[in-house]
Amino acid sequence: MKKKVFLLGSSQFLQPIKLEETSNFYAIVATKLDMSLVSFMSSPINYDRQKFLLGKDKKLNSQLISEYEKDGLNDLIASNPDVLILDFFSDVKYGVVENIIGNFITNNNKKYVINPSFQGLKMSRAFHPLYEYDTYVKLWTGALAELMVFLKTYLPETKVVLNGGQEALKLSIIEGDLNNADFLMMVLNELNQFASETYSLPIISGEMNQIDFATQLTQLIYPDYENNHVNELAVLPTVSNESSSNKVYHWNLIRNPKFEREAEFWTNVGDISFDDDYIKLVDGELILHGERDKNALFSLLSAPINIGASPENPVELELSYDVFADDVFAIEIYRDYIFIGRRFEDNLSVSNNDAVQKIYEHQAKLLNLTSGKWKKINKIITVTAPFLRVGPFVMGNTTLKWRNLSLKHHREDSE
Incomplete structure (x- = not known):
């Protein structure tokens, strides 16, 4: 390697x-x-x-x-x-x-x-x-x-x-x-x-x-x-910082995971802006209230994370977050994603068209969300592009909440 x-x-x-x-x-x-x-x-x-x-x-x-x-x-x-x-x-x-x-x-x-x-x-x-x-x-x-x-x-x-x-x-x-x-x-x-x-x-x-x-x-x-x-x-052998003595696995790669300071380091790529009346922040929870246009897309992407990965040298990361849906069936049935990721060749791109890879596998029904209850999601994602952005995503008119967002290096012996 x-x-x-x-x-x-x-x-x-x-x-x-x-x-x-x-x-x-x-x-x-x-x-x-x-x-x-x-x-x-x-x-x-x-x-x-x-x-x-x-x-x-x-x-x-x-x-x-x-x-x-x-x-x-x-x-x-x-x-x-x-x-x-x-x-x-x-x-x-x-x-x-x-x-x-x-x-x-x-x-x-x-x-x-x-x-x-x-x-x-x-x-x-x-x-x-x-x-x-x-x-x-x-x-x-x-x-x-x-x-x-x-x-x-x-x-x-x-x-x-x-x-x-x-x-x-x-x-x-x-x-x-x-x-x-x-x-x-x-x-x-x-x-x-x-x-x-x-x-x-x-x-x-x-x-x-x-x-x-x-x-x-x-x-x-x-x-x-x-x-x-x-x-x-x-x-020559490759050094991979896998020693249990370091703290590389404790570092959250998502900057400002609580969306503080008017969502510093986050980019809005949907129809609902962060300062919209539908958006609230309460004790580290991002709350998107219902009673909005069901076709309005809510999507935030994190600051670019320079993983430095490639198809020849993929990197595994642990993505985790808590999510709450007031009514799972009010989420758009054909686009029921509640969290997405996009991988890019540079640190400027954000659009779906510019993404060289896309993570659209966090669907409400496949994740077995239950209406009115919090659920903790843990997923291992494989990155094969230099830059990665992740963030909350939803289309529908029910109340959604996200908290405890985390993206860290995956250690195989932690499984």
Whole structure:
């Protein structure tokens, strides 16, 4: 099985692990490109979703929504990587900008301003190692410490490697979009040295071609492996974070499962909006009241979950929730689903037409729901696409309730 790689860092660093020579044994399952570590570990940024959707650049939107919603830690758990490669170039090149409540976003404003939502952000001040060295390093070391604690708690078997190469920095110098390059190169080296010495993290360094990268990475992760021929590296065992000592299986991949803060991280894809009079939230229960148009569709989808799965490398997850139907027979008979899932190739799509896979098997009658009674549903779902969204769904005019939504990695020995 391929070794799963999660990359946080420069987009220029992608090329060495995309070529055919390495794709046989390394697969990139998730990336946070051109995102600073400080932003990665920050809390979410409030933004205008309607303005965000007006953006025409899908690649930019895909990157920007991660900056806004801070899905990095959730995606780390979801993708459960064998290897995490940290590249601090984005911290050195861009720095961060802070909003009025103290949350950070990578200060790539020349690029982000293209999206209409970015212009409406309420930002306070910017921090960059070139101008506020001590302050920025303090922010950065704090973010790194938080990340390392997180990894130790949830992904203790994931190997963390630093990208010490300076190809991205040198490319920016050639392109003329970097000031005081010598100083910033020194800062990048200092960040790598601090991270390496403080947390005993190996560094990939030097001028690498694609083969050098694969060999160095493998030697660092598996130091006891003596064969340097990259074509034979695929025989190395895959680390899957299946140790009972970690907490990866305790993490709920559904962000905001109680629909708080006006259903933050949820997307309405039906006819009934979340702020409609039919919708109520009571003690963590989502209540959809009856006496509405029986043909009106209610459907919410969660934030995208970057599982990093594929048909060749499927991932099993445990989906569970409690559901209550006042009158099971008032649910639309030919579309009596009460919970659905959709799998996508990207983190922006939500429509049924864009889904590469669909989960339409949670039907009220097949689940043996009884009118007027709660029922707990537990299902194992197999994901074969990079991104997954799940959520409540119903068509009909009876009262429905959902609570205790959960999506977690499936552990076979838990059955």
